[in-house]
Amino acid sequence: MPTLYTADHEWLRIDGDVATVGITDYAQSQLGDVVFVELPKLGRQLKKAEAAAVVESVKAASDVYAPISGEVVEVNDAVTGDPTLVNSDAADKAWLFKVKIADKSELDGMMDADAYEKHTA
Amino acid sequence: MDAHDTASPPLSRTPLHALHLARGGKMVPFAGYDMPVQYPMGVLKEHLHTRTNAGLFDVSHMGQIALRPKSGKVEDAALALERLVPQDIVAVPQGRQRYAQFTNAAGGILDDLMVANFGDHLFLVVNAACKTEDEALLRKELSSDCIIEVLADRALLALQGPKAAEVLTRLGADLAQMRFMDAGPRKVMGLDCFVSRSGYTGEDGFEISVPAADAEAFASALLADAAVAPIGLGARDSLRLEAGLCLYGHDIDTTTTPIEGDLVWSIQKSRRNGGARAGGFPGATAILSQIDGGTARKRVGLRPEGRAPVRDGAALYADTEAIGSVTSGGFGPSLNGPIAMGYLPISHGAVGTRVFAEVRGQRLPMTVTALPFVPHSYQR
Structure with missing residues (x-):
């Protein structure tokens, strides 16, 4: 399954009924040096579009919105321990959390890599 | 984003x-x-x-203003400017500058600025966001004694x-x-x-x-x-x-006096009660009585105990009671950790006091800390 993207600059990688969520390289470049990451608690039931995580640069705090509804089944402790991972590897090692997808129809309308590239051009 | x-x-x-x-x-x-x-x-x-x-x-973007005395004597420009600021401007020698504040009738701060004595005139540097109002204030209040020249x-x-x-x-x-x-x-x-x-x-x-x-x-x-x-x-x-320095519009504004802002050091004895030119600036009654009698609150340094930055506007609590708020906050790269400034009641303003900031629904512990966070390296 390819990576999907949202207009809010998150990416989702789908594996069965679990989505791994992160912010895009474009988003980290806009934020600048990331100094703090706060992730949702394990087991939290996320509703699509609610604030799920926080990524903070020196200057500002930015919410990361849940791109999809479902239960948080894993969080990336490596990125809370070393927030600079978001700047160095937003698309992979700095994944933020994994969600057990409640409703796959919420994936409809998300962008593929080409569409997202046009979105940020 | x-x-x-x-x-x-x-x-x-x-x-x-x-x-x-x-x-x-x-x-x-x-x-x-x-x-x-x-x-x-x-x-x-x-x-x-x-x-x-x-x-x-x-x-x-900051405002640069020359204040030229109509009399030709720089002391007259200094005396005129003292009608708008609680600082001793007359005592600033040629070739020196001093930190000052424009105050309002309640003792609040309209802007903070630098005033330098250039020998035949005063040179002022004011904040970008306030420069139009500052210029208008100077023209209204000092035009009888000074030519106000904006150096655009x-x-x-x-x-x-x-x-x-x-x-x-x-x-x-x-x-x-x-x-x-x-x-x-x-x-x-x-x-x-x-x-x-x-x-x-x-x-x-x-x-x-x-x-x-x-x-x-x-x-x-x-x-x-x-x-x-x-x-x-x-x-x-x-x-x-x-460096523990105030950002106008955040750490000081029209609702904070220089004394509440912990800027009492910037008001020389000559302008305080008992001084040679005591008072005579907007808000003198409030400001001088605060110098003598103290204030209910003051600006303090704050260090969050965790890693989460605490930003401007966060409410500060002692137990369950809201007692103040953060006015500047973020991450200090030289300290590799979060730092903040804010206002607290004098009862909770002593260095080492623990308070709590509300951030995204959580209460995060912070400790009142001496300013500056990083020592100054001025060449005195």
């Missing part, structure tokens, strides 16, 4: 705007100007570069950091004799500049006013030195916060 509001009025540009773009500055609206918040180096590295080398800041055709650059002085020496500027808060006209690279040894980072450094037409060549010459990097507003803010 929202896009900037495209419906805003057109932004002003400083004489260095093209240079910011050429250097890859990420431009943002600030006080009506299109200003660089950071360059490709990034806020963290720009901050640390300034603390170890030298950083060049464009502060041309000058740029203002700050070179800050431990290598600032040697960089200027390499460029042939003989500024080594200046000490902290010395200020006056100087020739730098053949240009008629106004130079002060001061700044807004806690580091040694200089603020240099240059003719607008020469600003880009001047800045380029400084940037050609390997020790100098261009620094944006992001690092300017983190540097001044580590």
Whole structure:
């Protein structure tokens, strides 16, 4: 399954009924040096579009919105321990959390890599 | 990550705007100007570069004003300005500058500024966001005694950091004799500049006013030195916060007095009760009674115990009771941790007191901490 993207600059990688969520390289470049990451608690039931995580640069705090509804089944402790991972590897090692997808129809309308590239051009 | 509001009025540009773009500055609206918040180096590295080398800041958006006495005697301009600020301006010797505040009738702060004695006139530097109101205030209150000249055709650059002085020496500027808060006209690279040894980072450094037409060549010459990097507003803010310096509109404003703002050091004895020229400025009754009798609250430094930054506006609690709020907060790169300033009741203002900040529904412990967070390195 390819990576999907949202207009809010998150990416989702789908594996069965679990989505791994992160912010895009474009988003980290806009934020600048990331100094703090706060992730949702394990087991939290996320509703699509609610604030799920926080990524903070020196200057500002930015919410990361849940791109999809479902239960948080894993969080990336490596990125809370070393927030600079978001700047160095937003698309992979700095994944933020994994969600057990409640409703796959919420994936409809998300962008593929080409569409997202046009979105940020 | 929202896009900037495209419906805003057109932004002003400083004489260095093209240079910011050429250097890859990420431009943002600030006080009506299109200003660089950071360059490709990034806020963290720009901050640390300034603390170890030298950083060049464009502060041309700030207001530069000459206050010329109609009598020809600079003491008359100083006496006139004392009607608007609680500082002793008469005692500022030629070639020196002093930190001051314009106050209102309630003792609140309309703006904070630098005042330098240039021998035959006073030279003022005021905040960008307040400069129109400041100019109007000066014209309304001081026109009987002074000619108020806004120096709109000058740029203002700050070179800050431990290598600032040697960089200027390499460029042939003989500024080594200046000490902290010395200020006056100087020739730098053949240009008629106004130079002060001061700044807004806690580091040694200089603020240099240059003719607008020469600003880009001047800045380029400084940037050609390997020790100098261009620094944006992001690092300017983190540097001044580590230095415990107030940002007008956040840490001080019309609702805070200089005493509440912990700026009592800036009010000389001559303007206090019992002094030679006690009072005589807006809000004197409130401010002088606070100097003698104390205030209910004051500005303090705060260090979060965890890693989460606590930002401007966060409410502060003692147990369950809301007792104050954060006025500046973020991440201190030199401390590698979050720092903040805010207002607390005197009862909770002692260094070491523990309070709690509300951040995203959680109560995060913070400790009242002495300012500055990073020691000043001024060349006194």
